[in-house]
Amino acid sequence: MTQDVTRTGSHVDAGAQGAAAPQGAKGPDELRRQIEQTRHELGDTVEQLAGKMDVKGRARARADDLRDKAGAMTVQLRSGAVQAGRAGMQHRRPVLIAGAAAGALVAAGMLLRRHGGYRR
Numbered sequence: 001m002t003q004d005v006t007r008t009g010s011h012v013d014a015g016a017q018g019a020a021a022p023q024g025a026k027g028p029d030e031l032r033r034q035i036e037q038t039r040h041e042l043g044d045t046v047e048q049l050a051g052k053m054d055v056k057g058r059a060r061a062r063a064d065d066l067r068d069k070a071g072a073m074t075v076q077l078r079s080g081a082v083q084a085g086r087a088g089m090q091h092r093r094p095v096l097i098a099g100a101a102a103g104a105l106v107a108a109g110m111l112l113r114r115h116g117g118y119r120r
Contacts, residue, residue, distance in 0.1 A: 025031035051058075
């Protein structure tokens with residue numbers, strides 16, 4: 001007497017998983033093999049459910065992932081800053097000239113404003 005059971009909803013029937021529907025065992029060895037396979041599948045299912053229920057563990061894993069990403073971004077930004085600094089050192093004279101010109105313009109603007117030469 002075999003009973004055909006199909007699962008609906010969030011469960012998947014055995015045929016959709018690629019496994020044959022359980023049939024009656026053809027002997028004690030076959031029965032033991034089926035029992036062992038069922039235990040293994042049940043153990044996997046319980047392990048998956050336990051993982052989903054461990055909210056604290058999942059949050060900790062997510063925090064670790066984000067911390068790793070932030071560390072990688074920090075390293076990347078630092079190396080970019082070092083490269084920009086090296087480029088600035090290679091082009092030191094134009095940077096100094098531009099800085100001096102900007103400083104002179106600011107100083108001239110302050111003098112004009114202070115002494116009334118610049119009116120709004």
